[in-house]
Amino acid sequence: MSVFLLKRAATFVATLLAASMLVFAVLDLLPGNVAQVILGDTATPESIAALESKLGLDRPALTRYTDWIAGLLQGRTTNSFSYDTPTATLIAERLQVTLPLAVLAMVFTVLIGISLGIYAAAHQNRLGDVGVMGFSQLGIAVPSFWFAILLILLFAVKLQWVSAGGFAGWREADGGGVWQGLVSLLLPAVSLAAVQAAVLARWTRSAVLETLREDYVRTARAKGLTRRAVLWKHVLRNAMIPVLTILGLQFAFLISGTVVVENVFVLPGVGRLVFQAVANRDLVVVRDVVLLLVAMVVAVNFVVDVLYAFVDPRLKASDA
Amino acid sequence: MSAAPGTPTVAAAAIAPAFVRRALRHPSFAVGGVLSMLLLLAAIVSLAWSPYPPAEIDIPIKLQAPSAAHWFGTDSLGRDIASQLLVGAQASIMVGVFAVLIGFTLGTALGLLASARRGWVEEAVMRLSDFTFAFPALLSAILLGAIYGPGLVTGIVAIGVFNIPVFARVTRGAANAIWAREYVLAARAAGKGPWRITLDHVVPNIASVLIVQATNQFATAIIAEAALSYLGLGTQPPMPSWGRMLNEAQTQMFQAPMLAVYPGVAIALAVLGLNLMGDGLRDLLDPKLARKR
Numbered sequence: 343m344s345v346f347l348l349k350r351a352a353t354f355v356a357t358l359l360a361a362s363m364l365v366f367a368v369l370d371l372l373p374g375n376v377a378q379v380i381l382g383d384t385a386t387p388e389s390i391a392a393l394e395s396k397l398g399l400d401r402p403a404l405t406r407y408t409d410w411i412a413g414l415l416q417g418r419t420t421n422s423f424s425y426d427t428p429t430a431t432l433i434a435e436r437l438q439v440t441l442p443l444a445v446l447a448m449v450f451t452v453l454i455g456i457s458l459g460i461y462a463a464a465h466q467n468r469l470g471d472v473g474v475m476g477f478s479q480l481g482i483a484v485p486s487f488w489f490a491i492l493l494i495l496l497f498a499v500k501l502q503w504v505s506a507g508g509f510a511g512w513r514e515a516d517g518g519g520v521w522q523g524l525v526s527l528l529l530p531a532v533s534l535a536a537v538q539a540a541v542l543a544r545w546t547r548s549a550v551l552e553t554l555r556e557d558y559v560r561t562a563r564a565k566g567l568t569r570r571a572v573l574w575k576h577v578l579r580n581a582m583i584p585v586l587t588i589l590g591l592q593f594a595f596l597i598s599g600t601v602v603v604e605n606v607f608v609l610p611g612v613g614r615l616v617f618q619a620v621a622n623r624d625l626v627v628v629r630d631v632v633l634l635l636v637a638m639v640v641a642v643n644f645v646v647d648v649l650y651a652f653v654d655p656r657l658k659a660s661d662a
Numbered sequence: 663m664s665a666a667p668g669t670p671t672v673a674a675a676a677i678a679p680a681f682v683r684r685a686l687r688h689p690s691f692a693v694g695g696v697l698s699m700l701l702l703l704a705a706i707v708s709l710a711w712s713p714y715p716p717a718e719i720d721i722p723i724k725l726q727a728p729s730a731a732h733w734f735g736t737d738s739l740g741r742d743i744a745s746q747l748l749v750g751a752q753a754s755i756m757v758g759v760f761a762v763l764i765g766f767t768l769g770t771a772l773g774l775l776a777s778a779r780r781g782w783v784e785e786a787v788m789r790l791s792d793f794t795f796a797f798p799a800l801l802s803a804i805l806l807g808a809i810y811g812p813g814l815v816t817g818i819v820a821i822g823v824f825n826i827p828v829f830a831r832v833t834r835g836a837a838n839a840i841w842a843r844e845y846v847l848a849a850r851a852a853g854k855g856p857w858r859i860t861l862d863h864v865v866p867n868i869a870s871v872l873i874v875q876a877t878n879q880f881a882t883a884i885i886a887e888a889a890l891s892y893l894g895l896g897t898q899p900p901m902p903s904w905g906r907m908l909n910e911a912q913t914q915m916f917q918a919p920m921l922a923v924y925p926g927v928a929i930a931l932a933v934l935g936l937n938l939m940g941d942g943l944r945d946l947l948d949p950k951l952a953r954k955r
Contacts, residue, residue, distance in 0.1 A: 357793055364797075368805045379809060483934035485885045487892055488926035491912060495919050506915070591795070598800035602889050606912070617893060620808045628808045632801050639796045 346651055354644040361636045366407050369629050370399075380423055380623045397626075410629075419630060424622040429630040432615060439509055440611035443527050443534075444593075444600055444638075450535030451542055451592065456585065458539065459546020464573060466551060474543055481540020486599045490533035490606040497529060504529065507608035530607045534599045538592050545588045549581040556580070583654050590646035594639045601635075684946060691942025697935025704751040714742035716749040717900040725918045734924050737907075738914050743921065746902040747928050753814065753903040754932060757887035757896070758880040760818045765825020766876055772826070773833025774864065777841060778856040787834070791827035799824040799886045800893075807895045817896040821886045825879050832875045836868040870947035877940035881933045888929050904929050 370376060377393040378385060394400055397420075398409070413419055419430040462474035498506035509526045511518030518526075553559065554577055562572045601613030608614070612631055619627035685691050713733070720740035728735045734743035776787035803812075803820035810816060840846060840863060849859050890896030891905030899906070904925040911921035 353789070353792075357796060360793055361796055365805065369809060479934065479937065480930075482937060483881075483930045485888055485926070485929055485933075487889055488908060488929060491908060491915075491922045491926065494912075495915060495922060499915050499919055594795060594798045598798040598889070601800055601804075602893060605893060616804055620804055620812075620895070623808070625808055628804060632805055635801055636796050639798070643792075643796075 347648060350644060350647040354640060357640050358637055361640065362411060362633055363407070365629055365633050365636070366410065369625050370403060370406065376625055380625060382623070414630075414633075420626045422619075422624055422627045424619070424624045424627075429627050432627065433612060433631060433634060436610060436612040436615045438512060439527070439609050440600060440604070440613060442523070443530055443604070443609070443611060444596060446524075446527055446531035447534035447538070447596055447600070448589075448593070450531055451538040451596070452589070454535060454539035455542025456546050458543040459585075460550055460573070460578070462543065462547040463550035463554065464569075471547075474547070478540040478544045481537050482544075484537060486533050486537045487602045487606050489536055490530065490603050493529045493533055494606070507606070509609050526607075526609070530603045530609060533606075534596060534603055537599070538596060541592065542585070542588060546581070546585050549584045550577055553577045553581040579653065583650065586646050586649055586653065590643040593642040597635050597639055681946065685942070688942045688946060690938045691946060694935045694938025694940070694942055697931055698939050701751055701755065701932045701935060704748050705755045708745075708748040708752060712742075712745040712748050714745045716741065716745040716902045718742070725914065728920075735918070735920070737910060737921055738918075743907075743924055746907055747904070747924060750902040750904045750907065750925065750928065751932075753891070753897040753901060754884045754887055754929075757814065757818050757821060758883040761821035761825055761883040761886075762876050762879050764818070764822025765829045765879060766872070769826040769829025769831075770833045770872060772830040773835075774837055774860050776830070776834045777837035777864070778860050784834070787830060791830045794823065794827040797824065800889060800895075803890050803895050812890075812895040812898060814897050814901070817887055817890045820890070821883050824886075825883070828879060829872070829875060832871060833868065836871045837864045840864045840867045870943070874940050874944045874947065877936055877943060881936035881940070884929060884932050884936070888925075 376399060377390045377397065381389055381393060398406055410420075417430060419428045421427060422429050422432055425432055458474045458477070462471040465471045494506050497503050504525065509518075510522035512520060512523045550573075554573075559572055559576055562576050563569070567575070600611065601616065603609075604611040604613035605617055612634070616628060616631040616635075619625075619631065685695070718741060720736070722740065723732075723736050724738055724740040726732055726736040726740075732742050732744065734747065736742055737746070772787050772790075776784040799821045802823055803816055806816045806820055807813075837860075841859075846859055846863055849863060854862070887896050887903070888905035888908070891903040892909045894906070894909070896905060897903035907925040908922060911918070911925065914921055
């Protein structure tokens with residue numbers, strides 16, 4: 343197993359490095375002057391030259407890239423052009439909203455998606471199964487940001503139970519608190535999770551059904567174990583292997599969804615920060631935030647690979 | 663069952679009516695087909711006709727309720743919602759077609775290459791696919807939009823690039839299964855090279871898998887385009903887009919909540935239609951399932 347994990351760790355580092363090169367290349371090397379993009383079409387040559395010098399664009403690309411990466415590794419980042427604050431400070435502030443939102447959405451996704459998938463598989467071709475599959479088909483077709491708008495329409499406009507957006511904050515001194523913060527994130531997390539849970543329910547159902555057809559399941563049943571016992575003791579662990587893969591892939595969609603849903607609910611998270619950075623042509627923020635989000639996707643997929651090693655006994659055996 | 667070599671038109675003529683009969687009896691395919699046809703029809707009709715010019719501003723009639731003159735009412739600038747919905751189908755179809763074309767062409771080529779060459783080529787293609795997966799379409803669109811500005815092309819490129827690894831993986835998986843078959847072994851023994859085998863045996867046998875995948879990716883592209891347009895990174899004014907309509911409707915939610923419903927229903931029906939059609943096609947084109955019927 344350690345060989346497998348070492349290989350995966352090497353791939354993780356290599357992917358991160360390649361991603362950083364790509365992000366740097368797209369924003370710094372492709373045709374189009376970065377200073378010109380930031381200052382707009384009306385900028386004078388003098389102001390462009392001054393900004394180029396300030397951003398260090400007059401230095402070789404390789405030096406700029408290595409400086410950027412070395413800075414990131416030491417926790418040193420460039421100042422945002424529009425906020426005049428280090429991007430690390432900006433991102434750290436915004437992650438206090440984005441991370442809990444992503445985690446909450448993932449928890450809802452797993453709870454709803456896996457439970458519905460198992461339920462549907464256990465009731466194959468019965469009313470419950472048809473209902474779950476119907477929900478799943480509909481859930482996949484509904485964009486998360488539209489579902490978010492529908493939730494606002496129902497709970498904020500019609501019932502007036504919650505506000506239509508915004509974030510109360512985690513600290514009571516700021517007028518918020520843990521409870522208020524969680525309430526602010528509840529609808530965004532539900533809107534993100536509903537769509538992802540629909541996808542996960544389908545995959546879980548087919549993975550469980552596939553495993554139910556295995557010989558060892560038939561043997562366990564022949565030995566006298568009840569259907570329920572077989573499901574919990576033998577089927578679920580094996581069915582979770584393909585489900586883990588899907589969860590890893592879903593995280594990438596969840597990150598994209600977070601960017602959009604944060605804008606729907608006007609949440610001061612990383613997604614809104616990057617969106618505003620695009621509008622303000624703040625390329626330094628765009629570069630660092632995009633790399634962070636890509637790193638999160640790669641990291642979660644690495645964690646999924648590590649979990650494989652624990653869930654799949656064949657990987658343990660291969661280490662011997 | 664298979665037709666004699668050199669008579670493909672006769673074979674096709676014999677198979678086509680039976681396939682159409684089966685397709686029409688398949689509930690998923692039938693419902694999905696109707697919804698997809700409606701989407702296509704909306705886009706085609708809107709090229710020649712719409713109740714009103716979709717970008718025509720008429721402030722005195724703003725935020726009107728649905729009526730015979732304005733089927734879905736008007737927005738905050740007095741623009742006709744029905745006309746915007748109709749013309750908005752164009753953006754969805756355009757992004758869907760081109761994004762799928764980019765992914766299909768490059769991804770299938772990479773998948774076939776990986777499968778035909780195996781070894782380090784396959785490993786390289788798969789690692790490249792894994793890498794591209796780390797860049798969801800939205801992040802690519804943010805990167806490209808930051809430099810080149812937002813727009814339809816930015817959206818198409820971002821979604822298309824994300825489609826490449828999807829098609830590469832599906833193609834490689836399906837093609838590897840074909841390469842393991844006896845008739846491929848026979849073709850190799852007869853002296854056919856990897857490219858000849860790929861064209862003569864692999865491509866025709868994985869075509870159905872690719873068609874189904876293309877349908878699903880088309881649906882995904884419609885959602886991605888709507889999300890990008892909602893954020894202002896996709897289709898730009900004056901071209902109507904369902905995503906941007908939702909963005910504009912959000913500012914009027916307390917006065918005219920239904921404005922935030924119509925475009926979403928249009929997106930959901932289009933995506934549902936394509937997904938159902940994809941599911942139906944998967945069943946219809948699977949020879950094992952076809953034989954069971």
